[in-house]
Amino acid sequence: MMLEVKNLHVKYGNVRALHGIDLCVREGEIVTLLGANGAGKSTTLNAVCGLVRPAAGEIIFNGELIHRLPAFQIVEKKITQAPEGRRVFDTLTVQENLDLGAFTAKNQQRVKKSQEWIFELFPRLFERRDQLAGTLSGGEQQMLAIGRALMSNPRLLLLDEPSLGLAPVLVRQIFKTIRQINQAGVTVILVEQNARLALKLASRGYVMEVGNIVMADSASALLENPEVVQAYLGGT
Amino acid sequence: MEVFFTQLTNGLAVGGIYALIALGYTMVYGVLKLINFAHGDLFTIGAYLGLSLLTSLALTDHVGAAAGIVILAVMVMGLVGVIGILLDRAAYKPLRTSPRLSAVVSALGASIVFSNTVMLVYGPNPRVYPQGILPTQVFEVFGLSVPVMRFVILAASVILMIGLYVFIQRTKIGTAIRAAAIDQDAARLMGINVDRVIMLVFFIGPALGGAAGVMVGLYYGQIKFTMGWIYGLKAFTAAILGGIGNIPGAMVGGLLLGVIESLGAAYISMAWKDAIAFFVLILILIARPTGLLGERVAEKV
Numbered sequence A: 001m002m003l004e005v006k007n008l009h010v011k012y013g014n015v016r017a018l019h020g021i022d023l024c025v026r027e028g029e030i031v032t033l034l035g036a037n038g039a040g041k042s043t044t045l046n047a048v049c050g051l052v053r054p055a056a057g058e059i060i061f062n063g064e065l066i067h068r069l070p071a072f073q074i075v076e077k078k079i080t081q082a083p084e085g086r087r088v089f090d091t092l093t094v095q096e097n098l099d100l101g102a103f104t105a106k107n108q109q110r111v112k113k114s115q116e117w118i119f120e121l122f123p124r125l126f127e128r129r130d131q132l133a134g135t136l137s138g139g140e141q142q143m144l145a146i147g148r149a150l151m152s153n154p155r156l157l158l159l160d161e162p163s164l165g166l167a168p169v170l171v172r173q174i175f176k177t178i179r180q181i182n183q184a185g186v187t188v189i190l191v192e193q194n195a196r197l198a199l200k201l202a203s204r205g206y207v208m209e210v211g212n213i214v215m216a217d218s219a220s221a222l223l224e225n226p227e228v229v230q231a232y233l234g235g236t
Numbered sequence B: 001m002e003v004f005f006t007q008l009t010n011g012l013a014v015g016g017i018y019a020l021i022a023l024g025y026t027m028v029y030g031v032l033k034l035i036n037f038a039h040g041d042l043f044t045i046g047a048y049l050g051l052s053l054l055t056s057l058a059l060t061d062h063v064g065a066a067a068g069i070v071i072l073a074v075m076v077m078g079l080v081g082v083i084g085i086l087l088d089r090a091a092y093k094p095l096r097t098s099p100r101l102s103a104v105v106s107a108l109g110a111s112i113v114f115s116n117t118v119m120l121v122y123g124p125n126p127r128v129y130p131q132g133i134l135p136t137q138v139f140e141v142f143g144l145s146v147p148v149m150r151f152v153i154l155a156a157s158v159i160l161m162i163g164l165y166v167f168i169q170r171t172k173i174g175t176a177i178r179a180a181a182i183d184q185d186a187a188r189l190m191g192i193n194v195d196r197v198i199m200l201v202f203f204i205g206p207a208l209g210g211a212a213g214v215m216v217g218l219y220y221g222q223i224k225f226t227m228g229w230i231y232g233l234k235a236f237t238a239a240i241l242g243g244i245g246n247i248p249g250a251m252v253g254g255l256l257l258g259v260i261e262s263l264g265a266a267y268i269s270m271a272w273k274d275a276i277a278f279f280v281l282i283l284i285l286i287a288r289p290t291g292l293l294g295e296r297v298a299e300k301v
């Protein structure tokens, strides 16, 4: 097992955001995390990345306990995140954003290769590399957020709502790229509001409600599940 | 013309000093959204440490004036930088997650501690820097005479500013500092140790302030334990003028403030010198609330 989250609790002050969730991810998978607003999806990803500290529970990555590590050391374990809302460094150039993605990288040869691959995945980023990230369109910013997260050559990539606010054409393009990234050997956890597309892409899915995981199944089973269809796939 | 040129060169020399101090305010604000009100006192400490080292080590006797002053400046910058880091550790770091006002109160407390410590160690009376270290010759350009010292002071501050600019814009660590100033959590996701970045900023800012303190000592020959108050206020004004949080803004703001003040003193009234500076600040903030180069609206503290 690549990633194991066991009985994870997270609190923000007095607000309990996660009430002991369990999930796991195998090497090479795409796993999707579905749930309504405020269910705790971003909190789960941020706990894995070390941005929020668990109140209880364990996070194990390739056999190693990582939930006490500060966020900047998680990157060196080869886990990166393209966060919700993209969070690109708006007054830095595209190139500087990408360089920061490789901040921890020691092998410059490796970084060059990653960057070439990222420019292949997102040719637009290459065209815009000297432009300030804040002047990119929403779709381009999302490409940058994903590209930046790939610069350090991660084994596990966490994507938080990559399709947020994008036109349908772009959404399909981003999903296609996520599949390419996965086929190149990067394991992916995908948080999405667009449940149908996410379940078609993923091999397994988890459904979260107010800080709990209420369903865990293969993506194809979830696509057929009446409750999931009712709540997340818009009826029918 | 003679007056104008004299005031202009004097304004640039003083403005360079303001700019160096302003950089400390702006860098700390950029990363922590905190006004380090004790920064003016770090400048004072730099001036006094410079005096102590200058008289006790007699560097300029051993290695000559130019090398002696460079070594002195490096030593003072290192010492004041370390004091800056300690200040952060003691006064600000414990309050990182507290309401903003707590850190402001802590900053004012630290300022009082610093200025009183300087007074207890060095006494309440002004102290004089050894004379004749900087060249006292006068330059003749186009029939106008300017003391060489002004150029030395201006050149020193410009060199430090260019060095900082190149470091911030061109190096990996500099880019990490800029990233942390934009979005700390996103910077963490890149693998940047934000605590380290903050430590570095609390070294560089005070180091530049300390260098400015030595420059004031050498330029005016006299220092006082209260000097950090007015210089700090002016430099803070310069930082706001340029757009707080913006590094080139602090440089431009400092130089501009020095020149305006100096010309104002000559052409309007010496007595109004300080008021002119703040009047200009008000005008610019009415026209451009974010300061000359600022992008984001300065938050209230």
Ligand SMILES: Nc1ncnc2c1ncn2[C@@H]1O[C@H](COP(=O)(O)OP(=O)(O)OP(=O)(O)O)[C@@H](O)[C@H]1O
Pocket: A012, A015, A016, A017, A035, A036, A037, A038, A039, A040, A041, A042, A043, A044, A084
């Ligand atoms: N920084 C914070 N401080 C306090 N409460 C927070 C914070 N971040 C999240 N929460 C709370 O934790 C709960 C889970 O939030 P989270 O952002 O993980 O949800 P989400 O599933 O990602 O929702 P969305 O789909 O809207 O992004 C919510 O009730 C939210 O209000």
Ligand SMILES: [Mg+2]
Pocket: A041, A042, A043, A084, A160
């Ligand atoms: Mg979310």
